[in-house]
Amino acid sequence: MDVAIIIWYSLVGFLIIFSLACLYYWRSYYYIYDHRLLFVVGLVFSRSLAYYAIVDNLMWYFTDHDVPFVKSTVFSNIQEALSSLFVIFMAHSADSFVGRFRTILFSTTAFICGIMLLLMFNPYDVTWLIVIILVLLALGRSGDYLLQIVLADLVNEADKSEDQNKKRSDARAAVWRRIPHASGAISATLWVAPYALGSPHSTWNNAFFICLISMTTTLMIFCKGHGVYHQGELTHRPVEIFFRVIRARIHKLLRKSKSRCSKDDISSHEERNIENEVVAVRPATGETKEQRDDISDKEDMKVIRSLLRMFPLWGTFFVVSLTSAVGSTFYIEQYDNLENKYNLPVQIYNVVLDFSFFAIPFLYDQLTCFSRNNQKLKIGVGMLCSILSCVFAWQLEVHRQRKLQNVVGDDEISISVIWLVPQFVMLGFMEGLTQVGLLKFFRLQVEKPVKNYGEEYMELVMCLGRAVNGRQARATGGRIMIAVNLRKYCIEGLCEDSLYNL
Secondary structure, three states: OHHHHHHHHHHHHHHHHHHHHHHHHOHHHHOOOOOOHHHHHHHHHHHHHHHHHOHHHHHHHHHHOOOOHHHHHHHHHHHHHHHHHHHHHHHHHHHHOOOHHHHHHHHHHHHHHHHHHHHHHOOOOOHHHHHHHHHHHHHHHOOHHHHHHHHHHHHHHHOOOOOOOHHHHHHHHHHHHHHHHHHHHHHHHHHHOOOOOOOOOOOHHHHHHHHHHHHHHHHHHHHHOHHHOOOOOOOOOOHHHHHHHHHHHHHHHHHHHHHHHHHHHOOHHHHHHHHHHHHHHOOOOOOOHHHHHHHHHHHHHHHHHHHHOOHHHHHHHHHHHHHHHHHOOHHHHHHOOOEOOOOOOOHHHHHHHHHHHHHHHHHHHHHOOOOOOOHHHHHHHHHHHHHHHHHHHHHHHHHHHHHHHOOOOOOOOOOEHHHHHHHHHHHHHHHHHHHHHHHHHHHHHOOHHHOOOHHHHHHHHHHHHHHHHHHHHHHHOOHHHHHHHHHHHHHHHHHHHHHHHO
16 A cells, blocks of 8 residues: 555656646746636636546446446446536537526536535435436536636637737646646545545545535635626527428428428419419518528538538547447446555546546657648547557456456455556547547538537537447346456457447
């Protein structure tokens, strides 16, 4: 235990010093200060703390309370799928109806209510209460994208330089978001989360209470800064384009059906009188309402076709979401079947995944100077990393099964949990490369009305992948079959990834 703490604290210290050195070296590009940013940074920290201490280990909470593994996996995938689905509705509400401030207030309040229910009732054996908590936690998680947008808006307002550009503003907003986000992750892993590295006697109730106090306090500070943020006019979200296209198609079918019936019932003389009346009413100049609607329908269909052109890459990202969902369930379950001599907390693997997720885009751009703008190649490299992640997990499970045959009695398997690190690193590389590559490719291919909403559509695809993973987990069996299931998942993921990559 002492060795693990020394290693972990040394690693955290190195990362902090390295990050500060990089920030100081590129301070003219990345650094900007405005007191208004502090109102948002605290909320980012508390939400990150709650996510890494509680939400990201929700499956671990249920298995700790003797809930069957398959049921715990299904609950975890339901929460993640709902979080991805609610991102669309949160974004639509923030831009079209109540604004970003009220939407973030609602999202964080739902987050607090979900944690409060966990603290008060310990509802691991009450299904209907679990469903309510999963919905509340999903609503809370779905507001993270809005905080990124608020930070970006505040950075744009604070930047008064003559050479202001969007790329630099986004980079500065990313720094202001990632520092509190990483601080929340490290704090959860070291002190707050159950079985934390620096506090091994921490319990779930302690984690619930600390996160509840932290989030309530930062939400009050965020509300105090309501007057310093001005969103501007509300706009119509591109989500409405889909409904307009469907409605236009239905109206077109109804008009065709009505005109067909009219031709059978109305005589040709009456039809000529109706045409003359229409011509008399029609203005001499300008477009009619029908013509304007037709033009609007054509523009909407152009946007829809641009999204449909992305279908092959949506399929690729669907496979990424499946692999990611397996990583957050079956990869974590492997942790429970390996030797943990240093009492490393399970949260450390989520920190490893997120660190590799943030680092790989920068490393990729530095190592591939001549092809950094080839987004399809970047996505392909990400898919290759998903194959490697599945192979690492597959071979580790095969090796564990061989060791298991030689175990006598209650002896532990002599395979360290540290061997899980490579597959989580590859999983982070996969998510970082595919998400960044797909987002940039999305903005190059689609029409202007949906150009800035790639994250929401990507989250919708992630929702489908997580839902499918939960369905498969329920269909394949229980905790006893973990080795067979994991091998099956990894081999299937490997084959699917290879097929889509090809």
